[in-house]
Amino acid sequence: MALLVIGYVGVFFGRLIQSAVSRQREMLADASSVQFTRNPEGIAGALFKIGLKGGYLDTTSHASDMNHMCFGESARMKFAALLASHPPVQERIEAIQPGMFARLRSRLRDSEPGSALRSMGSHQTSETSADTAHGAVSGFSAASPRASTSPLNTRPSADISTTVGTVNKRSEDYAVDLLNRLPSTFRNLLYTRAGAIQLCYALLIYQLPESSQQKRLALVTTNALFAPNADLLNKLLPALTSLGEAVRFPALELAMPALRKLDPDERNQLMSCTEVLIRADNRLSLYELAMHTFLRRHLAGDSARPVPVRHRSYRTVTDQLQVLFSLMARAGARQGIDSQGLFTEAMAGFTDGPKEPELLETVSIKHLRDALLVLNTLSPLLKPAILDACGHCVLADGEIKTTEYELIRLVADQLDCPMPPLAA
Numbered sequence: 001m002a003l004l005v006i007g008y009v010g011v012f013f014g015r016l017i018q019s020a021v022s023r024q025r026e027m028l029a030d031a032s033s034v035q036f037t038r039n040p041e042g043i044a045g046a047l048f049k050i051g052l053k054g055g056y057l058d059t060t061s062h063a064s065d066m067n068h069m070c071f072g073e074s075a076r077m078k079f080a081a082l083l084a085s086h087p088p089v090q091e092r093i094e095a096i097q098p099g100m101f102a103r104l105r106s107r108l109r110d111s112e113p114g115s116a117l118r119s120m121g122s123h124q125t126s127e128t129s130a131d132t133a134h135g136a137v138s139g140f141s142a143a144s145p146r147a148s149t150s151p152l153n154t155r156p157s158a159d160i161s162t163t164v165g166t167v168n169k170r171s172e173d174y175a176v177d178l179l180n181r182l183p184s185t186f187r188n189l190l191y192t193r194a195g196a197i198q199l200c201y202a203l204l205i206y207q208l209p210e211s212s213q214q215k216r217l218a219l220v221t222t223n224a225l226f227a228p229n230a231d232l233l234n235k236l237l238p239a240l241t242s243l244g245e246a247v248r249f250p251a252l253e254l255a256m257p258a259l260r261k262l263d264p265d266e267r268n269q270l271m272s273c274t275e276v277l278i279r280a281d282n283r284l285s286l287y288e289l290a291m292h293t294f295l296r297r298h299l300a301g302d303s304a305r306p307v308p309v310r311h312r313s314y315r316t317v318t319d320q321l322q323v324l325f326s327l328m329a330r331a332g333a334r335q336g337i338d339s340q341g342l343f344t345e346a347m348a349g350f351t352d353g354p355k356e357p358e359l360l361e362t363v364s365i366k367h368l369r370d371a372l373l374v375l376n377t378l379s380p381l382l383k384p385a386i387l388d389a390c391g392h393c394v395l396a397d398g399e400i401k402t403t404e405y406e407l408i409r410l411v412a413d414q415l416d417c418p419m420p421p422l423a424a
Contacts, residue, residue: 019082019084023085026092027087031095034096040096040097040100043096044093044101047096051089051090063075071086072089102165102167160387160408160412161388161417163419164384167420182243182251186239187254190251190254191257193258194229194232195232195236196258197259197270198228198236199252200255201220201233201277202236202240203248206237206240206241207241216277219277220276223269226269226270249294249406260299271295274292274295275292286407293372293410296369308377311379311382312378313382314351317374317378318351320375321351322347322358323360323370324372324390326343328394328407329342329346332396332397333396342392342396346392350389373414376414376416383415387408387411390407390408390411
């Protein structure tokens with residue numbers, strides 16, 4: 001009996017070592033596959049289908065002996081976290097490319113008639129499925145083109161952080177309907193480098209009279225690629241005018257893959273040209289602030305690097321929170337609503353010192369950019385409260401304007417917290 005007990009203990013710990021080595025080998029095999037194929041999306045897609053369908057060899061008693069020959073786990077077992085020979089599929093996909101698993105889940109609707117996967121990320125009850133889904137996109141059929149693309153037809157929940165990273169049926173319907181409403185010429189231009197560059201110019205001048213547009217564009221003196229192109233602008237400006245403010249951020253996001261193809265010098269030149277247009281009138285609108293910070297975040301040379309966690313307490317980022325909430329309180333203040341009161345409410349819970357921070361008179365582009373860079377290094381568990389505090393500011397009057405929505409989207413983007421349209 002003693003030999004049996006000792007033997008089984010040895011077998012258990014031997015299996016632990018074997019499983020740990022096997023899991024590490026599988027991760028190295030995935031890395032080698034990406035290295036040799038240069039196709040991370042293809043490898044991730046194959047792993048996703050393997051994990052979706054499963055591959056247990058229930059018809060043989062030798063399944064565990066064949067684990068090392070399989071792409072996924074071949075046998076069901078207890079203590080799977082310890083004795084599994086393969087890492088979880090989601091962990092393997094995220095190691096290949098962060099965010100890939102969420103994208104693959106959303107694409108499953110093309111091959112899953114029951115849309116079972118989309119319901120996984122939605123916590124809605126049946127009473128909201130039909131009427132609310134229709135309400136979220138009902139504005140698209142309105143007579144006014146400017147109102148038809150607004151994602152803000154309903155009052156959103158104050159807990160904005162609960163929507164971060166979620167995909168549901170209504171947000172997909174909103175995105176599909178919005179894409180269908182974009183003119184084909186306008187949308188195709190967003191996927192080209194030249195069209196994406198001209199879009200950045202068009203977004204900054206489309207609300208101006210035609211004579212003022214020409215004067216602003218004349219300030220941009222650069223080489224052929226970044227010079228204002230009258231032919232492309234004539235295709236972009238009318239579409240922006242008819243679609244209205246709500247399409248600005250979605251259009252910029254659609255153009256981002258083309259902008260990322262620019263080399264570092266070209267990205268810097270694009271930023272310089274947009275800064276010329278922003279500073280032309282010696283004033284800074286909320287949208288110009290949001291657009292400039294968004295471009296700087298995604299076109300920086302280190303934008304693809306993982307962000308390290310440097311702060312695990314709000315106490316060390318009080319100054320940065322003061323900058324952010326000062327901006328959000330001033331943006332959300334309306335008649336009868338005090339910006340100082342909004343700021344105090346937003347800061348409550350983030351500070352515990354004897355001296356409370358004060359509302360800042362002005363917030364510059366540099367201050368906001370620096371503040372968001374520091375806040376992005378917070379522990380991920382601390383970021384949702386910041387988004388909810390921003391939501392409290394802009395929802396103080398019971399509604400949210402397009403510029404306020406763009407600011408919240410900007411903050412969520414800078415904190416690596418993707419957020420869907422609020423109404424959806």
